[in-house]
Amino acid sequence: MALRTRIFAFFLLAILGSGKPVFGADAFTAYRERTSILLIAMHCDALGKLEKTALVSGRAQARGALLRAGKTVQELDELEADLARRAALIACDREDVQTEITRMREAAQIWSRLYTMRFPSRWQNWEARRDDARNKARWRVRAPLSNASDTAMDFGLVAQGEKAFLDLVVLGGRTPTSVVLHIRDSNKLKEPMDNDLLRLMGRTGDSPKNLMPPQSVTQSFFAIDKMLAPPSLTGETGKSSTAILFRFADKALHAFSHLDPRDVVALELVYPPHAGAKLRRERVYAEVGDFASARLFAETFPEPSEPPKTN
Secondary structure, three states, X not given: XXXXXXXXXXXXXXXXXXXXXXXXXXXXXXXXXXXXXXXHHHHOOOOOHHHHHHHHHHHHHHHHHHHHOOOOHHHHHHHHHHHHHHHOOOOOOOHHHHHHHHHHHHHHHHHHOOOEEEXXXXXXXXXXXXXXXXXOOEEEEEEEEEOOOOOEEEEEEEEEOOEEEEXXXXXXXXXXXXXXXXXXXXXXXOOOOXXXXXXXXXXXXXXXHHHOOOHHHEEEEEOOEEEEOOHHHHOOOOOOOOOEEEEEOHHHHHHHHOOOOOOEEEEEEEEOOOOOOOOEEEEEEEEOOOHHHHHHHHOOOOOOOOOOOOO
């Protein structure tokens, strides 16, 4: 198999990921090339932990773009099986193979030293950061959201010490009393709804709300904690900060992290009665997108370099 992989192109796209999402032929080429170099490097036993994480993250990003563009899981699995058969026939001592492996290792080092990356999807971006502060809460992966009244919110992965949490921070406006996360239950609906199912349900238009599965096939997680958001998550200081943080349980983070990149989730904000009215409920929608790839990036740090040897 002639190697046409240019792994630096993957990292160039990653560095410039603040542009438009990659679709169509570009996404297919990226997926094929990232999968090929991953399988070849595995076949040649040339993958360290850092290189594997970088390639797995990049491959997942390209796979997500193809799924959102209409490719099926079966089609991509069949392509990967074919690439695996081809990789198994590669002679690892070939000069071009060794050249590509060297490029892959160098590119992985570049990837590991980036501080931030954006992972664009259809309607929102995940911003991933490698903040290694240990004495404060900090966003690892964050997506800005807003409700009908334009109340700003941040949703995503927060690190505190060695722990990771799935949090929603409401930055202003009227504060909910509680928040419920609704996501697809894979035991009831194996994959996100496709166009045929959407038509059967009479859903038209292209929006996150229309892609949200019915309540009968979702599972729900109530926020288990509510507190003032620390300034390290809001950029605000002093007593003027009124941002409220809602925190979900570990099982919610686990379930969210294993969703399909085509999935949409709903955050249901429950507001207290006002002027004699009943409880008010409002849904804000978030796209799963490349959350898994963003998390891999944010939780991978450069390998420490060995000190120079002295005689």
